[in-house]
Structure formats: structure tokens, C-alpha cells
Amino acid sequence: VVNRNQEVIASAITNLDLHDLARLTCTYDLPACYVVTPLRDQQDLAHQLIAHWCNGVGKRLHPHRGQALERLRIVDDLPRVLQGIQAEWGAPPVVWASSAQPQPAALCHGEARRQLQGAASGASSPRLLLLGTAWGLAPKVLAGVDAVVAAIPGCSGYNHLSVRCAAAVLVDRLLDPGRAG
Amino acid sequence: VVNRNQEVIASAITNLDLHDLARLTCTYDLPACYVVTPLRDQQDLAHQLIAHWCNGVGKRLHPHRGQALERLRIVDDLPRVLQGIQAEWGAPPVVWASSAQPQPAALCHGEARRQLQGAASGASSPRLLLLGTAWGLAPKVLAGVDAVVAAIPGCSGYNHLSVRCAAAVLVDRLLDPGRAG
Numbered sequence: 001v002v003n004r005n006q007e008v009i010a011s012a013i014t015n016l017d018l019h020d021l022a023r024l025t026c027t028y029d030l031p032a033c034y035v036v037t038p039l040r041d042q043q044d045l046a047h048q049l050i051a052h053w054c055n056g057v058g059k060r061l062h063p064h065r066g067q068a069l070e071r072l073r074i075v076d077d078l079p080r081v082l083q084g085i086q087a088e089w090g091a092p093p094v095v096w097a098s099s100a101q102p103q104p105a106a107l108c109h110g111e112a113r114r115q116l117q118g119a120a121s122g123a124s125s126p127r128l129l130l131l132g133t134a135w136g137l138a139p140k141v142l143a144g145v146d147a148v149v150a151a152i153p154g155c156s157g158y159n160h161l162s163v164r165c166a167a168a169v170l171v172d173r174l175l176d177p178g179r180a181g
Numbered sequence: 182v183v184n185r186n187q188e189v190i191a192s193a194i195t196n197l198d199l200h201d202l203a204r205l206t207c208t209y210d211l212p213a214c215y216v217v218t219p220l221r222d223q224q225d226l227a228h229q230l231i232a233h234w235c236n237g238v239g240k241r242l243h244p245h246r247g248q249a250l251e252r253l254r255i256v257d258d259l260p261r262v263l264q265g266i267q268a269e270w271g272a273p274p275v276v277w278a279s280s281a282q283p284q285p286a287a288l289c290h291g292e293a294r295r296q297l298q299g300a301a302s303g304a305s306s307p308r309l310l311l312l313g314t315a316w317g318l319a320p321k322v323l324a325g326v327d328a329v330v331a332a333i334p335g336c337s338g339y340n341h342l343s344v345r346c347a348a349a350v351l352v353d354r355l356l357d358p359g360r361a362g
Contacts, residue, residue: 004243016197020343029337062185064341155356156210160245162201165349168342172350175336179360 001132002139011134013042018049018072019065020164026068028171032088034073034081034128046074078130078141085126093128097137097145098170100159106150109173116174129170133163149174182313183320192315194223199230199253200246201345207249209352213269215254215262215309227255259311259322266307274309278318278326279351281340287331290354297355310351314344330355 003009013035025033037043052058054066075081085093096107116127130137130145142148152161152169161169173179184190194216206214218224233239235247256262266274277288297308311318311326323329333342333350342350354360 014197016195020346023341023343024346026339027335027337027342067339068341154208156208158207158248160204160249161208161349162204164345165201165205168346168349169353172353
């Protein structure tokens with residue numbers, strides 16, 4: 001991802017990134033959520049947190065939480081996400097990125113939803129939706145994806161959702177079959 | 182709100198509740214987001230955080246964040262939310278609650294959206310959407326509202342979104358005019 005000066009950085013994982021994204025993943029029945037960081041101490045913290053809720057005292061106090069957190073996969077980089085999906089689902093994914101910036105030729109949410117519905121009804125590749133924390137995905141990541149999904153429009157010039165809220169809105173927009181637009 | 186044993190409690194405010202809800206409020210151009218807690222030390226922490234981003238060094242580093250956080254109001258209880266809305270917008274609000282549990286006679290998202298669109302085009306009361314952290318709003322709060330908005334359906338039996346993600350999905354569903362369902 002990039003920071004506010006457009007420099008490529010590794011951002012910190014917060015506790016609530018893991019909880020919120022895992023709960024979203026489980027509520028919408030997505031098979032997995034990959035959390036990408038090259039920082040070994042961040043990976044260790046994430047693994048400790050997941051172990052607390054999936055195997056430790058957290059599992060006894062609140063079993064629902066482990067059910068969500070067990071869908072998280074902590075990996076070093078994007079190539080390892082692609083390898084993991086290939087290993088678990090037998091094919092490399094079609095990769096969609098998200099961005100808060102208007103993108104040329106962005107894939108609109110309605111078209112993305114129709115493609116997913118088509119994919120669900122037949123044999124097809126897995127899909128990967130990429131989101132970035134901090135100031136968003138790095139340009140070299142955006143340049144390598146199959147499509148960039150349209151930005152969430154909002155209702156004002158301001159467009160700065162957290163990655164947690166942006167993920168929730170996008171997943172709801174892309175999976176909800178009740179939507180027309 | 183209630184805890185997992187259905188006891189009425191005051192839950193803790195997290196740093197990211199304030200940031201995520203403020204950014205959501207600003208992106209969807211909601212005029213204000215009230216954060217309700219009777220705990221004085223939690224209120225003090227929230228005020229310190231808001232001051233950091235609206236007036237302190239945070240404002241210089243990242244002016245967008247203060248623009249969002251200035252829409253937060255920290256208050257003791259629900260009657261003070263109603264008083265605040267009356268004072269700022271000249272009328273008491275119609276109060277809608279949210280719940281992850283199926284409710285009898287819930288207001289569906291499409292109908293709620295149509296009511297808001299009607300309200301925006303004419304003179305009408307402000308609307309207040311209530312969300313609860315922890316295990317949700319207390320029964321006596323739910324019993325006193327004008328309507329309970331339908332639960333977010335999700336795609337599995339699991340329905341445990343964080344308040345941050347639930348707020349994002351509901352606000353998007355209730356305000357997006359591109360939706361039909």
C-alpha cells in the first residue's frame with residue numbers, strides 16, 4: 001500500500017481489521033480472507049490473536065468469533081495469496097482491486113455482481129477482491145490486476161472510508177442478489 | 182446495550198469506532214453521528230481523540246480526518262441525543278433502530294430508503310438510526326423506537342457483523358438511490 005506521500009509502505013494490522021474482516025467474511029460466507037503483510041512481528045501478533053479465539057480461552061467464552069477468525073490466512077505477499085487460492089480451490093483467481101479513486105475503465109458494481117452470479121452457477125475460476133489499508137493499494141499492484149472495481153460513490157466529495165467499512169459495502173454490493181443497479 | 186448474557190451494560194468505545202463511523206458519516210454526508218456512553222472516562226478519551234484530529238497535530242498531518250471527526254457528538258444517553266437533534270435541526274427525530282435479530286414488523290431497507298428520499302424532497306422530521314455495539318441495543322431501547330430496520334441478511338446462518346461494518350452496509354443500503362431492492 002502507499003502512505004499519504006504516495007510512498008510504498010507496509011501498514012500496521014489492527015486488532016479490529018482482523019475481527020471485522022473475519023466477521024464480514026463469515027456473514028457473507030466468503031471462503032477465506034487473506035491478510036497480507038511482510039512484517040514478521042505483525043504476522044506473529046495476528047497468529048496469536050487468531051489462536052486465542054480459535055483454540056484458547058476466547059473459544060470457550062465466545063465460540064462464534066473463532067468460527068469467523070478461522071477463515072483468515074496470514075501471508076507475506078500477493079504471490080502467496082495467489083498460490084494459496086490455487087492450492088485450496090484448484091485454480092488461480094481472477095483478481096479485482098478496489099480503489100477510492102476514480103479509475104479508467106472501472107468495473108461497475110452491477111456488472112461485477114452479474115459476473116459473480118454467473119460464476120456461482122457454473123464451473124469457473126475463484127475471484128479475489130483486493131483492498132488496501134493506509135492510502136490504498138500501490139500503483140504496481142493496481143497495474144497487475146484483471147480489473148479495478150468502481151469506487152464506492154458516497155454522497156459528498158469526501159470519500160475516505162476505512163478499509164473495514166469499504167470492505168463491508170463492497171461485499172454487500174457485489175453479493176446481494178436483491179440489487180438491481 | 183446488552184452483553185452476551187443479555188445483561189444491560191455500557192460497552193467500551195474503541196478508537197476505530199470513532200474514526201470509522203466519522204469517516205462513514207462524512208462520506209455519506211450525514212450531518213452528525215452521536216456516540217452514546219454514560220462512562221465519563223470514555224467520554225474524556227473520545228474528546229481527546231477528536232481534539233487531536235480537529236485542532237491538534239493530527240489536523241496538520243491529515244486534515245481530512247478532522248473534517249470527519251468534527252461530525253461526532255459525545256453524549257451521556259439517548260434522551261440527550263434527541264435533545265441535541267431538536268436543538269440542531271428544529272424538530273425531534275423519527276427514530277429507527279437496527280438489530281441483527283429478525284424483528285416482527287421490521288422496516289425493510291427498500292421502504293426505509295423510499296421514506297428517506299421522500300423526506301429529503303420535502304419538509305419533514307430528521308431521522309435517527311440507532312446501532313448498538315456489544316450484543317446489540319437493549320430491549321427497552323428497541324421497545325421505544327418508531328421502527329426497527331430489517332437485519333442485514335448476509336449469505337449464511339452466521340450474522341455477526343461489527344457495528345462498524347453493519348453501520349456501513351445499512352447507510353449504503355438506506356441512502357444509495359441506485360438500489361431497487
